[in-house]
Amino acid sequence: MTKMISIEDFAFSRRKLLQGAGALVVSAAAPAVAAKKARAATAAFGSAVKPALKPDQLDSFIAITADGKVTAFFGKMDMGQGVDVAISQIVAEELDVKYERVTSILGDTQTSVNQGGASGSTAVQNGGKAMRAIAAEARRVLVEEAAKRLGASVGDLVVDDGVVSVKGNAAKKISYADILQGRYFNHKLKWNKRYGNGLYSEGKAKPKKPSEYKVVGQSFPRTDIPGKVYGTSPMITDVRVPGMVHGRVIHPEKAGGMPKAFDASSIKHIKGARVVHEKGFIGVVANTEWDAVRASQELKVTWSDGGNPFGDQKNLYDHIRKAKVIAKKHDTKEGDVAAALKGAAKVIEAEYEWPFQSHASMGPACAIVDANPKNAVVWTGSQKPHYTAEGVAAILKIKADDVRGIWVPGPGSYGRNDAGDAAAQAALLSKAVGKPVRVQGMRHEGTAWDPKSPASIHRCRGGLDANGNVVAFEFMSKGFDRQDVRSNESKPQDNLAGQQIGAKLRPAKTFRSPEDMYNVGARLIGWEVIPPFIPRYSPLRTSHLRDPLGPQIQFASEQFHDEMAEVAGMDPAAYRLKYLKDPRDRDLVKAAVEKSGWKERVGPRKDQGGKTTVSGRGISYAYRNGTRVVVIAEVEVDKTTGRVWPRKFTVAHDCGLIINPEALKLCLEGNIVMAASRSLYEEVMFDADRVTSVDWATYPILETPDAPEVIDCVLLNRPDKPATGAGEAATRPVSGAIANAVYDATGRRLRRGPVTAERVKALVS
Numbered sequence: 001m002t003k004m005i006s007i008e009d010f011a012f013s014r015r016k017l018l019q020g021a022g023a024l025v026v027s028a029a030a031p032a033v034a035a036k037k038a039r040a041a042t043a044a045f046g047s048a049v050k051p052a053l054k055p056d057q058l059d060s061f062i063a064i065t066a067d068g069k070v071t072a073f074f075g076k077m078d079m080g081q082g083v084d085v086a087i088s089q090i091v092a093e094e095l096d097v098k099y100e101r102v103t104s105i106l107g108d109t110q111t112s113v114n115q116g117g118a119s120g121s122t123a124v125q126n127g128g129k130a131m132r133a134i135a136a137e138a139r140r141v142l143v144e145e146a147a148k149r150l151g152a153s154v155g156d157l158v159v160d161d162g163v164v165s166v167k168g169n170a171a172k173k174i175s176y177a178d179i180l181q182g183r184y185f186n187h188k189l190k191w192n193k194r195y196g197n198g199l200y201s202e203g204k205a206k207p208k209k210p211s212e213y214k215v216v217g218q219s220f221p222r223t224d225i226p227g228k229v230y231g232t233s234p235m236i237t238d239v240r241v242p243g244m245v246h247g248r249v250i251h252p253e254k255a256g257g258m259p260k261a262f263d264a265s266s267i268k269h270i271k272g273a274r275v276v277h278e279k280g281f282i283g284v285v286a287n288t289e290w291d292a293v294r295a296s297q298e299l300k301v302t303w304s305d306g307g308n309p310f311g312d313q314k315n316l317y318d319h320i321r322k323a324k325v326i327a328k329k330h331d332t333k334e335g336d337v338a339a340a341l342k343g344a345a346k347v348i349e350a351e352y353e354w355p356f357q358s359h360a361s362m363g364p365a366c367a368i369v370d371a372n373p374k375n376a377v378v379w380t381g382s383q384k385p386h387y388t389a390e391g392v393a394a395i396l397k398i399k400a401d402d403v404r405g406i407w408v409p410g411p412g413s414y415g416r417n418d419a420g421d422a423a424a425q426a427a428l429l430s431k432a433v434g435k436p437v438r439v440q441g442m443r444h445e446g447t448a449w450d451p452k453s454p455a456s457i458h459r460c461r462g463g464l465d466a467n468g469n470v471v472a473f474e475f476m477s478k479g480f481d482r483q484d485v486r487s488n489e490s491k492p493q494d495n496l497a498g499q500q501i502g503a504k505l506r507p508a509k510t511f512r513s514p515e516d517m518y519n520v521g522a523r524l525i526g527w528e529v530i531p532p533f534i535p536r537y538s539p540l541r542t543s544h545l546r547d548p549l550g551p552q553i554q555f556a557s558e559q560f561h562d563e564m565a566e567v568a569g570m571d572p573a574a575y576r577l578k579y580l581k582d583p584r585d586r587d588l589v590k591a592a593v594e595k596s597g598w599k600e601r602v603g604p605r606k607d608q609g610g611k612t613t614v615s616g617r618g619i620s621y622a623y624r625n626g627t628r629v630v631v632i633a634e635v636e637v638d639k640t641t642g643r644v645w646p647r648k649f650t651v652a653h654d655c656g657l658i659i660n661p662e663a664l665k666l667c668l669e670g671n672i673v674m675a676a677s678r679s680l681y682e683e684v685m686f687d688a689d690r691v692t693s694v695d696w697a698t699y700p701i702l703e704t705p706d707a708p709e710v711i712d713c714v715l716l717n718r719p720d721k722p723a724t725g726a727g728e729a730a731t732r733p734v735s736g737a738i739a740n741a742v743y744d745a746t747g748r749r750l751r752r753g754p755v756t757a758e759r760v761k762a763l764v765s
């Protein structure tokens with residue numbers, strides 16, 4: 001059974017940490033005079049007082065304890081990719097200490113500065129880059145101090161596991177712990193004045209060359225697996241605070257409705273139950289969780305009529321086609337596409353459709369807020385605890401610096417799920433009752449009311465000349481805002497509770513396009529955004545889901561490139577080798593083709609006539625923030641049922657420098673399975689006035705019998721290139737690879753996702 005945890009578990013003293021557990025030992029080899037000088041130098045080095053937690057202070061990122069252990073304070077968190085391991089490796093490498101000496105503490109606003117949380121696969125790409133420079137600076141400062149104490153030049157010193165010694169005289173040495181003696185560095189860094197993903201701090205030191213790496217590039221195991229497997233690691237749902245009560249928020253059955261009146265006497269029989277009402281927000285608190293659930297179910301509320309805001313789901317894509325455009329942009333304009341299409345020997349057109357999708361995390365969100373008039377603490381499973389703390393401060397109308405945010409692993413994240421909503425709800429309830437409040441939703445609330453990935457359509461046109469060369473490519477996406485609510489949860493208007501109490505809205509009005517990586521003549525690539533069904537407090541509000549918009553865009557663009565390849569009389573892999581611009585991309589295609597045993601052919605298989613179960617393979621390419629991925633999917637299709645089994649995936653992956661090969665492989669496998677689920681099963685269903693996908697029956701996901709049998713990963717390590725992240729990129733091409741494989745197997749093109757059994761059966765029957 002999982003241990004319940006309390007606030008005492010989060011009590012943290014940097015001073016106590018620095019003192020460590022071990023005794024200080026000064027090298028016995030030093031003569032008495034040298035030891036006296038060393039003691040004098042110690043008194044002048046560092047500080048007994050911790051500098052302010054600011055990005056321009058080395059102590060904000062790294063501490064070395066009196067027993068020689070190293071702690072890295074990282075303003076992001078981990079969602080199962082092993083970020084803490086990667087950061088510890090980077091810090092160990094630059095400090096020249098063993099990996100086992102380093103521990104990374106993530107996602108607590110009291111111990112780390114805001115480095116953006118988990119966002120856009122930037123943990124290693126951005127955060128790791130900064131930690132590399134900071135650790136290198138820590139080493140420089142320590143080695144220069146060691147040179148003074150040892151009476152040697154810096155060039156004559158070497159470092160081995162945190163011990164600095166003179167070359168050729170190993171007895172003349174001093175450790176990092178001896179130098180600091182439990183004190184703070186008190187050393188200024190150069191900071192770029194940015195918070196979030198873009199934060200970068202550095203000193204004078206130059207990080208190591210990749211050829212010097214000993215720790216980076218090795219496969220150290222993840223630290224979170226045992227606790228998750230055995231249920232011994234604390235989760236957000238395990239947090240208990242003295243004096244805590246339980247809260248529930250009450251949502252209307254019909255979207256668009258707002259509370260007009262309520263009868264508090266309907267729950268007076270529930271001991272300690274209390275109603276909290278502020279404008280459009282209504283919730284209850286009670287002494288126990290079950291009493292809070294009962295109160296939320298039994299409170300009589302009169303709701304306004306929100307009408308039928310969503311219409312009929314079967315008209316979703318027609319609605320998108322006809323809806324007014326509130327924002328648009330051309331991301332790529334190369335040449336005259338209209339003229340190229342007019343002069344083309346062949347022109348092909350296609351349109352693709354993608355539904356709303358839900359985070360559908362393993363469990364509904366949970367948060368605990370202990371709010372006082374002047375300060376607050378929030379425990380959250382959000383992937384952006386610093387921003388969540390800011391959001392709680394804003395809704396409580398107190399200073400952001402007066403709210404501590406503590407990240408505790410939750411039931412899921414991967415974008416903007418309902419974790420931020422739970423924190424804002426708990427804040428309002430805690431403020432109203434003057435006690436710590438724990439909010440945990442129910443399954444039907446978490447799945448129905450979490451922010452959704454937006455539905456969209458994608459219009460494509462391509463032109464080929466008489467020789468089969470692609471001379472024009474036009475791609476336009478049209479859909480709901482990718483951030484109708486922003487993903488960082490720092491503003492009340494981006495959370496349900498904030499919208500309920502009337503916060504001013506700030507939709508981003510943005511979408512995105514496929515990356516311009518194919519050199520296919522004239523190109524016009526862009527997007528259009530339409531208004532939401534309901535402007536505020538909607539179960540179909542949209543925001544980021546893992547690899548925001550990537551799966552639907554690649555579902556369209558990579559299918560269309562296959563369609564152009566067939567018209568051109570080309571094998572799909574050969575087509576990509578011809579038109580991809582960058583040699584790194586072509587290397588990936590070659591690696592995937594070789595690993596999978598790909599055989600060239602034009603068009604779908606033609607040797608499976610009369611078979612009930614047919615097989616096919618499809619290729620798809622994607623570029624994301626510097627990371628390149630090629631996926632080859634091999635599927636089996638049961639024509640009688642329509643079931644698609646993605647039997648095997650081959651993944652060729654180039655994210656520049658690889659920090660931890662085994663962790664990267666596991667991360668890619670997670671990407672593939674999750675993306676396969678979205679490609680084959682996941683679609684939010686709704687009626688005219690409510691979301692009807694509320695559980696695993698109404699929002700099915702890929703289960704074990706349908707998981708791939710094999711995932712082969714080909715990792716292209718490029719130590720000469722920056723690490724560019726792997727948390728999301730492999731998600732992007734899976735939908736296109738599966739759709740292309742289904743076409744190869746059946747000879748029928750499915751342009752509406754997901755590729756469900758019902759749709760495939762209708763396609764082939």
